[in-house]
Amino acid sequence: MPKVGMEPIRREALVNATISEIGRVGSLDVTVSQIAKRAGMSSALAHHYFGGKDQIFLAAMRHILSVYGAQVRAALLGAKTPRDRVEAIIRANFEAGNFRPEVIAAWLNFYVLSQSMDGARRLLTVYQHRLHSNLVHGLRPILGEDALQDAHDLADMIAAQIDGQFIRHALREETPSGKRATAQVLDFVDAMLKARGN
Amino acid sequence: MPKVGMEPIRREALVNATISEIGRVGSLDVTVSQIAKRAGMSSALAHHYFGGKDQIFLAAMRHILSVYGAQVRAALLGAKTPRDRVEAIIRANFEAGNFRPEVIAAWLNFYVLSQSMDGARRLLTVYQHRLHSNLVHGLRPILGEDALQDAHDLADMIAAQIDGQFIRHALREETPSGKRATAQVLDFVDAMLKARGN
Amino acid sequence: MPKVGMEPIRREALVNATISEIGRVGSLDVTVSQIAKRAGMSSALAHHYFGGKDQIFLAAMRHILSVYGAQVRAALLGAKTPRDRVEAIIRANFEAGNFRPEVIAAWLNFYVLSQSMDGARRLLTVYQHRLHSNLVHGLRPILGEDALQDAHDLADMIAAQIDGQFIRHALREETPSGKRATAQVLDFVDAMLKARGN
Amino acid sequence: MPKVGMEPIRREALVNATISEIGRVGSLDVTVSQIAKRAGMSSALAHHYFGGKDQIFLAAMRHILSVYGAQVRAALLGAKTPRDRVEAIIRANFEAGNFRPEVIAAWLNFYVLSQSMDGARRLLTVYQHRLHSNLVHGLRPILGEDALQDAHDLADMIAAQIDGQFIRHALREETPSGKRATAQVLDFVDAMLKARGN
DNA sequence: AATGAATGAGGATTCATTCAT
DNA sequence: GATGAATGAATCCTCATTCAT
Numbered sequence: 001m002p003k004v005g006m007e008p009i010r011r012e013a014l015v016n017a018t019i020s021e022i023g024r025v026g027s028l029d030v031t032v033s034q035i036a037k038r039a040g041m042s043s044a045l046a047h048h049y050f051g052g053k054d055q056i057f058l059a060a061m062r063h064i065l066s067v068y069g070a071q072v073r074a075a076l077l078g079a080k081t082p083r084d085r086v087e088a089i090i091r092a093n094f095e096a097g098n099f100r101p102e103v104i105a106a107w108l109n110f111y112v113l114s115q116s117m118d119g120a121r122r123l124l125t126v127y128q129h130r131l132h133s134n135l136v137h138g139l140r141p142i143l144g145e146d147a148l149q150d151a152h153d154l155a156d157m158i159a160a161q162i163d164g165q166f167i168r169h170a171l172r173e174e175t176p177s178g179k180r181a182t183a184q185v186l187d188f189v190d191a192m193l194k195a196r197g198n
Numbered sequence: 199m200p201k202v203g204m205e206p207i208r209r210e211a212l213v214n215a216t217i218s219e220i221g222r223v224g225s226l227d228v229t230v231s232q233i234a235k236r237a238g239m240s241s242a243l244a245h246h247y248f249g250g251k252d253q254i255f256l257a258a259m260r261h262i263l264s265v266y267g268a269q270v271r272a273a274l275l276g277a278k279t280p281r282d283r284v285e286a287i288i289r290a291n292f293e294a295g296n297f298r299p300e301v302i303a304a305w306l307n308f309y310v311l312s313q314s315m316d317g318a319r320r321l322l323t324v325y326q327h328r329l330h331s332n333l334v335h336g337l338r339p340i341l342g343e344d345a346l347q348d349a350h351d352l353a354d355m356i357a358a359q360i361d362g363q364f365i366r367h368a369l370r371e372e373t374p375s376g377k378r379a380t381a382q383v384l385d386f387v388d389a390m391l392k393a394r395g396n
Numbered sequence: 397m398p399k400v401g402m403e404p405i406r407r408e409a410l411v412n413a414t415i416s417e418i419g420r421v422g423s424l425d426v427t428v429s430q431i432a433k434r435a436g437m438s439s440a441l442a443h444h445y446f447g448g449k450d451q452i453f454l455a456a457m458r459h460i461l462s463v464y465g466a467q468v469r470a471a472l473l474g475a476k477t478p479r480d481r482v483e484a485i486i487r488a489n490f491e492a493g494n495f496r497p498e499v500i501a502a503w504l505n506f507y508v509l510s511q512s513m514d515g516a517r518r519l520l521t522v523y524q525h526r527l528h529s530n531l532v533h534g535l536r537p538i539l540g541e542d543a544l545q546d547a548h549d550l551a552d553m554i555a556a557q558i559d560g561q562f563i564r565h566a567l568r569e570e571t572p573s574g575k576r577a578t579a580q581v582l583d584f585v586d587a588m589l590k591a592r593g594n
Numbered sequence: 595m596p597k598v599g600m601e602p603i604r605r606e607a608l609v610n611a612t613i614s615e616i617g618r619v620g621s622l623d624v625t626v627s628q629i630a631k632r633a634g635m636s637s638a639l640a641h642h643y644f645g646g647k648d649q650i651f652l653a654a655m656r657h658i659l660s661v662y663g664a665q666v667r668a669a670l671l672g673a674k675t676p677r678d679r680v681e682a683i684i685r686a687n688f689e690a691g692n693f694r695p696e697v698i699a700a701w702l703n704f705y706v707l708s709q710s711m712d713g714a715r716r717l718l719t720v721y722q723h724r725l726h727s728n729l730v731h732g733l734r735p736i737l738g739e740d741a742l743q744d745a746h747d748l749a750d751m752i753a754a755q756i757d758g759q760f761i762r763h764a765l766r767e768e769t770p771s772g773k774r775a776t777a778q779v780l781d782f783v784d785a786m787l788k789a790r791g792n
Numbered sequence: 793a794a795t796g797a798a799t800g801a802g803g804a805t806t807c808a809t810t811c812a813t
Numbered sequence: 814g815a816t817g818a819a820t821g822a823a824t825c826c827t828c829a830t831t832c833a834t
Contacts, residue, residue: 004813006818026313027226031803042820047805105313112310114369115224115303121369128369156366157382163365164358171312171319171326184355188390195389204793229828240795245830400834402797422709423622427824438799443826501709508706510765511620511699517765524765553778556758563757564750567708567715567722580751584786591785600814625807636816641809798832804825811819 010049011059013039018060023102028109032056058119061110064103065127071095072134085138086158089131090185093162094178099169101176108170131159142198154192161185208247209257211237216258221300226307230254256317259308262301263325269293270332283336284356287329288383291360292376297367299374306368329357340396352390359383406445407455409435414456419498424505428452454515457506460499461523467491468530481534482554485527486581489558490574495565497572504566527555538594550588557581604643605653607633612654617696622703626650652713655704658697659721665689666728679732680752683725684779687756688772693763695770702764725753736792748786755779 017039021030032053036043050056075088075095093099098107114121135155143151162185169176215237219228230251234241248254273286273293291297296305312319333353341349360383367374413435417426428449432442446452471484471491489495494503510517531551539547558581565572611633615624626647630637644650669682687693692701708715729749737745756779763770 004817010818027310029314032805033803043804044806044820045818048819053804108310108313111365111368112225112306115306116227124369153382153385157359157386160362160366160382161355161359162362164360164362167309167361167365168354168358170309171322184351184358187351188355188359188386191389191393192386194393208793230830231828241829242795242797242831243793246794251829400796406797423706425710428826429824439825440799440827441797444798449825504706504709507761507764508621508702511702512623520765549778549781552762553755553782556762556778557751557755557782558758559761560754560756560758563705563761564754566705567718580747580754583747584751584755584782587785587789588782590789604814626809627807637808638810638816638818639814642815647808795834796832797834799828799830801828801830803827806824807820807822809820811817813816813818 007049010039010041010045013041014046014049014056015060015063018056019064019106020102022060022109023105026105026109028057028113054117054119057110057113057117058123060106061113061120061123064098064106064110065123068092068098069127069130071097072131076134082138082141086135086142086189087186089134089138090158090162090189091182093185094165094182096178099176099178099181101169104166104170104176107166128159131162132156135159142193143196150196157192158185158189161188205247208237208239208243211239212244212247212254213258213261216254217262217304218300220258220307221303224303226255226311252315252317255308255311255315256321258304259311259318259321262296262304262308263321266290266296267325267328269295270329274332280336280339284333284340284387285384287332287336288356288360288387289380292363292379292383294376297374297376297379299367302364302368302374305364326357329360330354333357340391341394348394355390356383356387359386403445406435406437406441409437410442410445410452411456411459414452415460415502416498418456418505419501422501424453424509450513450515453506453509453513454519456502457509457516457519460494460502460506461519464488464494465523465526467493468527472530478534478537482531482538482585483582485530485534486554486558486585487578489581490561490577492574495572495574495577497565500562500566500572503562524555527558528552531555538589539592546592553588554581554585557584601643604633604635604639607635608640608643608650609654609657612650613658613700614696616654616703617699620699622651622707648711648713651704651707651711652717654700655707655714655717658692658700658704659717662686662692663721663724665691666725670728676732676735680729680736680783681780683728683732684752684756684783685776688759688775688779690772693770693772693775695763698760698764698770701760722753725756726750729753736787737790744790751786752779752783755782 014035017035018030021035021038022028025034031043032046033043035056036046039046046056050059071092072089075092076085079085079088097103110120110124114124132152132155135158136151139151139154140148143154165181165185169181212233215233216228219233219236220226229241230244231241233254234244237244244254248257269290270287273290274283277283277286295301308318308322312322330350330353333356334349337349337352338346341352363379363383367379410431413431414426417431417434418424421430427439428442429439431452432439435442442452446455467488468485471488472481475481475484493499506516506520510520528548528551531554532547535547535550536544539550561577561581565577608629611629612624615629615632616622619628625637626640627637629650630640633640640650644653665686666683669686670679673679673682691697704714704718708718726746726749729752730745733745733748734742737748759775759779763775
């Protein structure tokens with residue numbers, strides 16, 4: 001058994017275990033012991049590496065958001081047209097990595113956590129802003145440069161539609177279908193653009 | 199001091215206190231003592247009336263949903279056309295009674311609670327179904343009787359948009375604007391209907 | 397079993413138990429559970445009444461100091477001459493209530509606690525000042541009104557001698573003899589006064 | 595990096611770190627990790643060299659007492675008369691090496707430790723006895739060979755006065771003045787001897 | 793109807809200590 | 814010689830819940 005360089009391994013295991021446990025229980029009422037046990041270590045070690053429960057939650061949240069962020073960036077790389085960009089962003093939200101039951105459950109719980117924990121709120125806000133500006137960036141060329149307010153409004157609505165899709169799946173037992181969610185949001189975007197004459 | 203007929207008064211006080219406390223704290227990590235204190239009684243009495251914390255939460259949830267249900271029903275009374283019906287349903291969601299910070303916070307928390315508490319999930323499911331069928335009922339005449347699947351899809355999307363509006367406001371410090379939320383959802387519905395040629 | 401008005405009873409029991417346990421163990425490494433057990437209740441109740449371990453310690457310290465303060469006041473009542481006053485103060489320190497092994501042990505531990513806990517330090521400082529000014533008050537008429545500095549110095553030395561007597565007894569197994577301690581301090585005071593021509 | 599002969603260096607570093615940490619915190623609630631960190635090594639190594647926390651404390655105590663012992667011996671070398679001897683012993687107590695805030699704090703804490711740890715008590719007792727017999731040795735020629743009991747009593751009182759001076763300084767923020775402490779104890783001794791006609 | 797009293801169960805966190813490398 | 818890794822055992826504190834009055 002190797003005894004050096006365990007830190008990143010342990011941290012990753014704990015982050016994954018945290019998401020799994022939150023997904024399993026369906027709430028943040030998860031003990032450090034449960035998390036540590038699932039990650040295959042003692043709760044003392046979890047504290048040793050993260051300092052406390054809050055930090056563990058924060059790390060798990062950061063992980064989810066960074067995986068998501070990476071997917072968005074990757075998706076944007078292949079986008080040629082503004083329309084492609086918007087579509088890529090939307091698709092990234094419902095990709096396999098994000099749109100799994102346990103991740104959806106964790107995501108919803110982190111939303112709640114952000115209401116009471118400053119660090120979590122900051123994290124979430126950053127990602128919301130990024131999503132928003134990415135969307136606006138894609139929408140402006142389509143709507144016309146002078147329709148800035150409209151781009152912001154539409155970006156808000158798309159973001160709401162994405163969040164809405166997530167939350168709708170948080171309570172379903174069935175395996176969430178990223179395909180259908182994507183289709184609905186894209187359908188929605190098309191209708192909005194068409195209604196605006198684009 | 200009257201000692202009789204206190205029950206409904208106490209229950210109501212506790213339900214309101216529960217929503218307030220959840221709103222204040224921003225999570226379900228609210229103690230029975232906190233709730234009872236805000237309601238002006240001992241925690242023992244809270245237990246006496248509700249039997250336990252879960253029941254208190256359930257009652258608060260039921261209260262929120264029933265106020266909401268009443269508003270939908272009231273709104274539907276004045277609706278003449280199918281379009282009116284859809285609009286009425288949407289408006290009801292963002293009416294003053296529902297769309298207050300503490301209620302939004304509580305609502306989000308109850309969504310989470312539904313992931314781990316059967317009674318809560320049932321309650322929520324009932325209301326989601328009701329919203330869905332109300333929407334379908336309004337949409338079918340507009341979309342045409344043979345577009346049933348389309349009506350279901352659109353109802354889903356509208357519901358998602360509504361949820362999305364709620365969740366977007368859960369983290370904002372500003373007083374939520376029911377007006378703007380309503381406008382966005384209606385804008386969205388119009389676009390969808392227009393895109394479908396209605 | 398009476399179920400009302402328990403608070404003062406419980407608090408007193410806890411304070412006594414705290415002193416006993418500190419005396420028994422000989423250090424502040426005493427758990428709330430140990431204290432509570434000796435006081436005949438659950439540790440949860442101890443927390444309920446005091447809020448935390450620090451408050452329990454503080455209450456015990458306050459108790460010791462206030463018993464001591466009362467003894468000083470009582471002793472001063474019967475003092476006619478300045479010399480009587482000084483002697484009364486000294487005697488009060490070694491009276492039965494204070495000069496018991498467990499109280500001596502607790503006293504020493506509280507001295508240490510005062511190095512790290514602000515509340516404890518304040519408490520102790522107040523009593524040190526009171527002792528000092530009581531002594532000065534008694535000494536000035538004896539030493540002459542213009543020998544103020546001398547009175548302060550002598551008061552310091554008497555206080556040191558008293559503390560020294562306590563600490564010397566903190567490690568002895570034998571039952572401490574208040575009589576001998578008193579005699580030594582008085583002998584010391586007499587010598588000091590005599591040396592100064594009084 | 596030399597890997598041999600580290601032991602004495604490490605031990606000394608740990609002993610000093612222990613005294614510093616106890617002085618800093620003001621109590622024995624100091625973790626081995628804190629001590630080791632200040633000594634510039636891992637806590638595992640501290641255990642390796644001392645076997646356990648108790649041994650570390652004991653070593654630190656032994657260090658303080660042996661420095662003190664050396665100072666007494668050195669002071670006694672230059673003493674010609676019995677009076678000189680007594681004075682030398684007293685001066686040694688308040689010399690720079692001992693009478694520093696952190697050492698005073700540690701000393702007080704070790705006094706407490708002696709109440710619960712046998713090894714510590716033995717150590718302390720040995721030094722108390724040595725101080726006592728040194729004092730008696732100096733006092734007997736002064737008081738007269740037949741005043742043995744008186745010599746013992748006076749030695750006790752001097753020891754108490756010294757301890758009292760230490761404890762009085764344990765709570766002060768100001769830098770302790772060895773000069774003033776020495777002066778007071780000597781003043782006290784002079785008065786006692788004078789009162790006895792010497 | 794109402795509450796102060798009381799507790800068992802549990803959870804976050806700390807820490808001395810051990811061990812493999 | 815030296816340390817990061819790891820944990821069991823505690824300890825403080827909280828809280829839902831019960832009960833006697």
